[in-house]
Amino acid sequence: xxxxxxxxxxxxxxxxxxxxxxxxxxxxxxxxxxxxxxxxxxxxxxxxxxxxxxxxxxxxxxxxxxxxxxxxxxxxxxxxxxxxxxxxxxxxxxxxxxxxxxxxxxxxxxxxxxxxxxxxxxxxxxxxxxxxxxxxxxxxxxxxxxxxxxxxxxxxxxxxxxxxxxxxxxxxxxxxxxxxxxxxxxxxxxxxxxxxxxxxxxxxxxxxx
Ligand SMILES: C[S@@+](CC[C@H](N)C(=O)[O-])C[C@H]1O[C@@H](n2cnc3c(N)ncnc32)[C@H](O)[C@@H]1O
Numbered sequence: 001x002x003x004x005x006x007x008x009x010x011x012x013x014x015x016x017x018x019x020x021x022x023x024x025x026x027x028x029x030x031x032x033x034x035x036x037x038x039x040x041x042x043x044x045x046x047x048x049x050x051x052x053x054x055x056x057x058x059x060x061x062x063x064x065x066x067x068x069x070x071x072x073x074x075x076x077x078x079x080x081x082x083x084x085x086x087x088x089x090x091x092x093x094x095x096x097x098x099x100x101x102x103x104x105x106x107x108x109x110x111x112x113x114x115x116x117x118x119x120x121x122x123x124x125x126x127x128x129x130x131x132x133x134x135x136x137x138x139x140x141x142x143x144x145x146x147x148x149x150x151x152x153x154x155x156x157x158x159x160x161x162x163x164x165x166x167x168x169x170x171x172x173x174x175x176x177x178x179x180x181x182x183x184x185x186x187x188x189x190x191x192x193x194x195x196x197x198x199x200x201x202x203x204x205x206x207x208x209x
Contacts, residue, residue, distance in 0.1 A: 002171070003074060003098060009168030010075035017053055017078075025196060032144045032195040032202045033113045034059045039140050039204055040109055042067055047107040047134065049099060050074070050115030054082025057092070066091055070105070074098050099130045106136045113144040116178035124176045128185045141187060141205040148175050153199050179203070 021029050033056045040046065040060070046069045051057060057071065069092045073079050076096050083094050095101055110131065119127055135141075148154050161173045179189070182205055192203040 005169040007074045011077040013167055014053055014075060014077035014081055018055060028196045028200060030055055032200045035193050035202045036142050036204050037063055039142065040064055040067065044108045045105065046109040046111065047102065048111045050112065051082055052078050054085040056113060057082055057086050061086060061089060070095060070103055072097055072102060099127050102134055105134065107134055108136045108139055110135065110139060110141045116143060117145050117175055118170050119176055120172040121176045123171065124178060124181045128181055132185060135207065137207060139207060143205060144200065144202040145178055146175055146199060147201045149198060156199065
């Protein structure tokens, strides 16, 4: 029921998502998401969760046209846009669903961009727990998301959460401790890069061996 509401919300937002993100952040969201794509190899098996309307997918396929990808998003409209934008490539498996609908595979790369911020701390812990059986032991987890380290970050986030709450019905109103949640799940940040005066962070995580 809750997921149906969220899915409908993102369906409504889908046609405007990229344009409105660009109006607010310019190309920064895309630049941040592309920054660590060089960590991916042609032989990888990639899971993209909450992939959205497909901008990152285009960049990824440009660098690795044949890499195998499972592309999961709760919104059929987002999936449709991603599929069309990328000419329905046969090495991409588009899945309308959530972390509960991930095919029973293990992945050597997981990409969560502006996805971990959709949950409250408690749900995020559950979501990451659900993902763990799908992680190869040498997995590379690429996460790009907001961080809240300055007063203006908090104010900005407050406005964005208010907007997303109204439009999509997401369940949280504050940024969860997504970095802490990944660390708690046994991941370790290897490298990172900040964008937009420190408001956006792209990180590469690996499992602590
Ligand atoms: C803020 S958008 C980010 C989209 C894309 N990653 C980007 O950065 O452009 C969040 C995306 O996650 C999807 N989404 C929301 N909740 C989800 C869930 N539980 N499982 C999978 N996708 C979800 C939405 O439909 C939306 O496409």
